[in-house]
Amino acid sequence: MKFIYPFGGSAPKPDVDPDKQIVGGKGLGLQVMSKIGVDVPPGFTLTTPLCQIYAKDNDLPADVWKSVRDNVARIEKDMGKVFGSSNDPLLFSCRSGAAMSMPGMMDTVLNIGLNDTTVEGLASATGNERFAWDSYRRLLDMFGEVVLGIPHEEFEQRLDKVKEDAGATNDVDLNTNDLKNLCREYKAVYEHQKKQFPTDPYDQLYACVKAVFGSWMTPRAVKYREIHNIKNLLGTATNIQTMVFGNMGDDSGTGVAFSRNPSTGENVLYGEYLINAQGEDVVAGIRTPQPIQQMKEVLPDCYAKFVENVDKLEHYFKDMQDVEFTVEKGKLWMLQCRNGKRTGVAAIRIATELVKEGICTESEALLKVEPRHVEQLLHPTFSPEALESNEYTKGVVAKGLPGSPGAAVGKIVFTPARAEEMKANGESVILVRETTSPEDVGGMWAASGILTARGGMTSHAAVVARGWGKPCVCGCSDIIVSESNKTVTVKDTNVVFKEGDVVSINGATGEVINTAIEVKTPSLKGDLEVLLGWADKEQGVMKVLANADSGPDALQAAGNGAMGIGLCRTEHMFFCPERLPIVRRWIFHTECLDDLDHIKHFQRSDFKDLFVAMNGMPVTIRLLDPPLHEFLPRPEQVQEKVAEELGFGKDVKRMLDRIESMHEENPMLGLRGCRLGIIKPDFTKMQVEAIMLAAADFMEESPSTAKPRPRIMIPLIGSINEYKDQAIIIKREAERIRNERGVDIPYEIGTMIEVPRAALVSNKIAALKDDEDGKPLCSFFSYGTNDLTQMTMGISRDDSNGFIPKYLELGIFDDDPFQTVDEEGVGYLMKLSATLGRSANPHLSLSVCGEHGGDPKSIAFFDTVGLNYVSCSPYRVPVARLAAGQARV
Amino acid sequence: MKFIYPFGGSAPKPDVDPDKQIVGGKGLGLQVMSKIGVDVPPGFTLTTPLCQIYAKDNDLPADVWKSVRDNVARIEKDMGKVFGSSNDPLLFSCRSGAAMSMPGMMDTVLNIGLNDTTVEGLASATGNERFAWDSYRRLLDMFGEVVLGIPHEEFEQRLDKVKEDAGATNDVDLNTNDLKNLCREYKAVYEHQKKQFPTDPYDQLYACVKAVFGSWMTPRAVKYREIHNIKNLLGTATNIQTMVFGNMGDDSGTGVAFSRNPSTGENVLYGEYLINAQGEDVVAGIRTPQPIQQMKEVLPDCYAKFVENVDKLEHYFKDMQDVEFTVEKGKLWMLQCRNGKRTGVAAIRIATELVKEGICTESEALLKVEPRHVEQLLHPTFSPEALESNEYTKGVVAKGLPGSPGAAVGKIVFTPARAEEMKANGESVILVRETTSPEDVGGMWAASGILTARGGMTSHAAVVARGWGKPCVCGCSDIIVSESNKTVTVKDTNVVFKEGDVVSINGATGEVINTAIEVKTPSLKGDLEVLLGWADKEQGVMKVLANADSGPDALQAAGNGAMGIGLCRTEHMFFCPERLPIVRRWIFHTECLDDLDHIKHFQRSDFKDLFVAMNGMPVTIRLLDPPLHEFLPRPEQVQEKVAEELGFGKDVKRMLDRIESMHEENPMLGLRGCRLGIIKPDFTKMQVEAIMLAAADFMEESPSTAKPRPRIMIPLIGSINEYKDQAIIIKREAERIRNERGVDIPYEIGTMIEVPRAALVSNKIAALKDDEDGKPLCSFFSYGTNDLTQMTMGISRDDSNGFIPKYLELGIFDDDPFQTVDEEGVGYLMKLSATLGRSANPHLSLSVCGEHGGDPKSIAFFDTVGLNYVSCSPYRVPVARLAAGQARV
Numbered sequence A, B: 001m002k003f004i005y006p007f008g009g010s011a012p013k014p015d016v017d018p019d020k021q022i023v024g025g026k027g028l029g030l031q032v033m034s035k036i037g038v039d040v041p042p043g044f045t046l047t048t049p050l051c052q053i054y055a056k057d058n059d060l061p062a063d064v065w066k067s068v069r070d071n072v073a074r075i076e077k078d079m080g081k082v083f084g085s086s087n088d089p090l091l092f093s094c095r096s097g098a099a100m101s102m103p104g105m106m107d108t109v110l111n112i113g114l115n116d117t118t119v120e121g122l123a124s125a126t127g128n129e130r131f132a133w134d135s136y137r138r139l140l141d142m143f144g145e146v147v148l149g150i151p152h153e154e155f156e157q158r159l160d161k162v163k164e165d166a167g168a169t170n171d172v173d174l175n176t177n178d179l180k181n182l183c184r185e186y187k188a189v190y191e192h193q194k195k196q197f198p199t200d201p202y203d204q205l206y207a208c209v210k211a212v213f214g215s216w217m218t219p220r221a222v223k224y225r226e227i228h229n230i231k232n233l234l235g236t237a238t239n240i241q242t243m244v245f246g247n248m249g250d251d252s253g254t255g256v257a258f259s260r261n262p263s264t265g266e267n268v269l270y271g272e273y274l275i276n277a278q279g280e281d282v283v284a285g286i287r288t289p290q291p292i293q294q295m296k297e298v299l300p301d302c303y304a305k306f307v308e309n310v311d312k313l314e315h316y317f318k319d320m321q322d323v324e325f326t327v328e329k330g331k332l333w334m335l336q337c338r339n340g341k342r343t344g345v346a347a348i349r350i351a352t353e354l355v356k357e358g359i360c361t362e363s364e365a366l367l368k369v370e371p372r373h374v375e376q377l378l379h380p381t382f383s384p385e386a387l388e389s390n391e392y393t394k395g396v397v398a399k400g401l402p403g404s405p406g407a408a409v410g411k412i413v414f415t416p417a418r419a420e421e422m423k424a425n426g427e428s429v430i431l432v433r434e435t436t437s438p439e440d441v442g443g444m445w446a447a448s449g450i451l452t453a454r455g456g457m458t459s460h461a462a463v464v465a466r467g468w469g470k471p472c473v474c475g476c477s478d479i480i481v482s483e484s485n486k487t488v489t490v491k492d493t494n495v496v497f498k499e500g501d502v503v504s505i506n507g508a509t510g511e512v513i514n515t516a517i518e519v520k521t522p523s524l525k526g527d528l529e530v531l532l533g534w535a536d537k538e539q540g541v542m543k544v545l546a547n548a549d550s551g552p553d554a555l556q557a558a559g560n561g562a563m564g565i566g567l568c569r570t571e572h573m574f575f576c577p578e579r580l581p582i583v584r585r586w587i588f589h590t591e592c593l594d595d596l597d598h599i600k601h602f603q604r605s606d607f608k609d610l611f612v613a614m615n616g617m618p619v620t621i622r623l624l625d626p627p628l629h630e631f632l633p634r635p636e637q638v639q640e641k642v643a644e645e646l647g648f649g650k651d652v653k654r655m656l657d658r659i660e661s662m663h664e665e666n667p668m669l670g671l672r673g674c675r676l677g678i679i680k681p682d683f684t685k686m687q688v689e690a691i692m693l694a695a696a697d698f699m700e701e702s703p704s705t706a707k708p709r710p711r712i713m714i715p716l717i718g719s720i721n722e723y724k725d726q727a728i729i730i731k732r733e734a735e736r737i738r739n740e741r742g743v744d745i746p747y748e749i750g751t752m753i754e755v756p757r758a759a760l761v762s763n764k765i766a767a768l769k770d771d772e773d774g775k776p777l778c779s780f781f782s783y784g785t786n787d788l789t790q791m792t793m794g795i796s797r798d799d800s801n802g803f804i805p806k807y808l809e810l811g812i813f814d815d816d817p818f819q820t821v822d823e824e825g826v827g828y829l830m831k832l833s834a835t836l837g838r839s840a841n842p843h844l845s846l847s848v849c850g851e852h853g854g855d856p857k858s859i860a861f862f863d864t865v866g867l868n869y870v871s872c873s874p875y876r877v878p879v880a881r882l883a884a885g886q887a888r889v
Ligand SMILES: [Mg+2]
Pocket: A715, A716, A754, A784, A786, A787
């Protein structure tokens, strides 16, 4: 096994790049630069397997140490300097570098090779005594801290003392003598700590290498990997590199740059440099760096070389580069290169332009855009400047959960009614509630943003808000909401907001800000559409459908590229004020067919809107799902008027009794889903009739163009008999309408798989046949991953906030299972069900229509299950299209 | 294939009994009697496969009909009579008979072969014209109804008219002429219905056979099989048998008898007979039948033969027999035999005596006792006479669910406090609640019976009551309970009960009776212990442990033969009045270690009681499981005093806010089980400390005899990390105490498997090792089938009453899954988990500790999973022992 990879100078240039796992990210960059003729200060990388050996033996094999010395010898030759020489000594830096960037490990030691003797050599060789002693004191500090574990404060105190004695405010104000003093003081620290600073340069180098490898197993690093679920790394590599200095005069300098603008994506060099300076000088902020383009004038050759280097690297890595460089006495050295971080806008522009420029393929471009980049483009946000403003940072008064991304500003209101009223007056409002319920949707829709004190990431407020792409901060336990007093009190403070006070909420972070912050509303860019088009074209890609309940939702979804509706929750349309009383009356008096007829009437028109909006594409309609009591008024809302309206005369008591009798201990597992349809088959029939009539209406109105594709989906199936009961009712009713209307409406019947038991009997459900015509009764499964997660894991999503945050903190869960699908449990059932289902019917359509349908990590998993499509909220469709495409690359 | 099985007379006597599936239950009895020399009127059985042929072809093969005629010819020879002869004609009966008794099919046609001609022959041959015409009119009626489907009312009306004309009150008052008239009237019915009465005897016979086979597929019969989940039958058989008559004079007669007393099991003939009578005469009740023993005097030879026959049959079938016989002119004919139905007491006595008498083996005897027989012996009941009394039958005012079997009588009370108070005064009370909660347990314990308006078979009330063997009627939606008015109102009636009114409840039927009904308290019999001892001895039998939470419970369990405690719900001990405030204070202020210490103190003493009661046997203690809010006072109970007591000063509001903040939408899936232990590790540590200290205390007190065997069980595990977190805490704490106390307490750590996800990762849980000593961390799984059912099926047991009754009615479910384990879903997960778990650790102990642990049908299934034991409530232990033994036979 090759344990050391040399780079730069006379290092060999192998054809095949080493594995990033073996040499780390930094090491790979150095290898590549060295190989493609970009000058890097020569050095060598000790590989990650050595990290494992070190962990076992607490040392490295003797031949590795020998190889280190051989490499040093090579570099001495290349650089014409000698390590440890008292005459222009060669110096090294030592850095850790794993395959992914990771805090918690040893960072950097510079100027290795200096001691009381060599420091003088450096001074005379550079003619800069101050520089030499400054370099030496830095080595003493860094070595003490990172290699020997001496507390930072020890050095800090000495520095402060020397500065005070010298009357200096900044480090740069110290003169050579001060720095010599400081070196003495630092050595005293070592003594005081009973630690040895090795004067032998090799001892320094060996100690640094060991410290880097040892830092991999420090509790801090182990914890970090545990928390971030980083499991597949071999360890860290160690990079030893020749020191070059940018502060050697006006033909020297240092700088950093991106190959393209990381904010906008524009294809121009973006960076800055300082003449006669070291990296620290940029950080110290004493001098102002110049834009990189100006280097063309002062160091034209270096600049030209730099542009060439950057271009080479972009072509090699096929991505925008983030580089560091130093010019030492007119010679350009590249120190580091990596793919640059970027904003969403930039990511998308860069990806598409790289393809146009012939640098990468469409598939490769897809992988350069992260889902969060697309997200950034889909929601109003606070601008980066606003986020850093004092107004914002000091104005954060409370923090909840990031329920639904985006930024919103508005006046506080406490009731949905008030929200609608003020919205009608053209005012932007933030609806603040203890928690929201389905009745609140009118006011939620009217609000610019929603803030709740209780409820997790998948509480009603958050789910609805995400569905609408509306900002929401939920589960904000810092606040106490009093609807009666119309106040929001921030706990443990004297901050109290009243109705009408203006606040801002940041749905991406969960922050609540006590004032108006400027909001930026990005618009969908042409580049994004191009990119998503490439995603859609990937071989065997899952389709992306949308969860939409109304015509406007459906149009929005289609505009975002949804290929149909994967989930229409018909009951969402029951809450509008003119419908709710009818629904309630039916619930209380299910025998009254008038009310049922009335419901059919409006459902029929809703469904037609959906078919029109999604003409030619599937519209998957789930039959009534929630427990009926969700539609009922809360007891405190029941008055004589309400009782009368709902058919109880003025008998408030009797109505309250009825409401009470419908109470459930665990409504999530109660009388809902197909159980309703089985107990009240009239309702199933009514819904099927409404669906089929709507389709027939549309076809009759537009005979040549209308192509309604209804798919009727039965929720909460747990057993074969439940499915059969409902499927037969649906089929008989659908056939009846088809015959009566004489139109050939292609329709499908299928089921949600969201109860664990349904997953276990999937083969039997898929194999069910109609006794009358012998045809299969089930043509699709759609995994309801929300409910499936709740039941498989035994976790109520509404109550999960009580322990999931702690679970994530303790590392018991890697992800919130309501955000990213639990592959080991829920995913196992999905795979089992998919295999069973397809074994009975190879043409069975499989899909997901839970919240997870819009989560990129989950989408990647769903692709492995072999789903035909995912369905998510209209606003997540672009993200899902990207993720689906990426899963196929 | 042999389609016809002849019996009686000259019929051959094959060595091997035919399959009951092929000849039906009745047919098998006739074959056996014929074979062992018990005289039966000759006849033949057409087999069940013919039923399938008939369903397909609507006819039987020609050779079958031919074989029917051959058989008739044989019988004519045997009996010396001719079928259809106008001179002493041979007559037949025709009866259906499947392998199990089943209503809904054609029953019986008698006197086949009579017509206007043969009736005269019968009259002259018997010298009894009235008898002949009476026989004829019965044939006309039965044939019309069962073969031709003429409505019963049609014949009834004619009969009424003839009786009116004749001035007769009873059928027997009709004379020959009246009966001739009636025959004419009946024929008019045929004409009016445009149906033909076949005068040819063979046509009659063929039509009857077809009618029997056809009746198998009538909607009523199909529905019955569907509802009762009868799937494995081939069809019904048809039995054709020579008619014999017991009303041929004083040397004739008819009777029925059991070979032993079916009420007490005593080994004496038990039955009655009538001289000169037909079966119908017994039913008509005009004459009073005589005890069977008196037949010895009037018909000594027949009686001796009868005793001999019954004895032969008992030995052959190795069981108590229920027989019918007819004596025709001094000749004894046995008509039918079957194993007799019996009471619980009788079943157990008979089973043990059959063994003592050498008639059957112990294993065979086990199968003769049904679990419900044992149940009858374990609960107070209303006597059979009381159940039939007017007081009872007319007194039933409401009906709920049979929550917990047994009978109770007492005064109505509405609060647990009042129940305890009145009980202290020596009064028997029935606690009536809308629904019960854990706080009510004191009052529930004090009550003789519990009645709730809401909650299913597995609601808190029912579960607790069953655990205690206390009668409970739950989910009685007929009543409205007003705690404030102290009234129970029966809906849609003007029946109102007040506090102190006496009612009776029947926990076996769910009935509520408006008065005191006499209660019988059976006691455990020696026979039962003998029988259960046999069950325990079966090879590889599952052990039966008990769910017990206190010393007295544990003693009760041990007395019933429990081999340890399979589930101790430690939190059940938190509700007693002196402890509850401490528990509550800890919940509100978990940082306060004093309260925790106090809880440890009483838990330590509880645990010691359990170890003492179960010395040498395992005591499985589940760590805290229910959500903490279950222990809190209800908001309406919070007053200044309570707030002060619980550390809120007088700040009622703050306390209410805290209670409100702990509310959960779906508490069953909320912050409970191991989630509590992970969030509050101090509590886990405290419980482990209490367990280990209790064991150490016991061992120190009785060093030579004490053998505590604690098993610590972690509830609601869903993931490997959850288990590992808790198991490590438990192990470190247990080892600490062991070391500190210097005693070698053998303890085990294990988990409940009750979240579906846990079943899916069972191999990983079983394979977990302690990083420190490399030993397995999990030594047992106990399936919590209640929760596992809730989550696998997505059904909240508390709310299941809203649809499960309807599901059972519609045949969507075969059984209530909370009573009998759902093999297809929950059982699948159990088998998967068991296989996975044992694959990782072959010594893993597997068990069940849910409600299903006491259900015989479930126990039979658990045996196939390979469980080591089941654990159930102490009162169910005997039933479970029987069922476990039966599963092995
Ligand atoms: Mg669902």
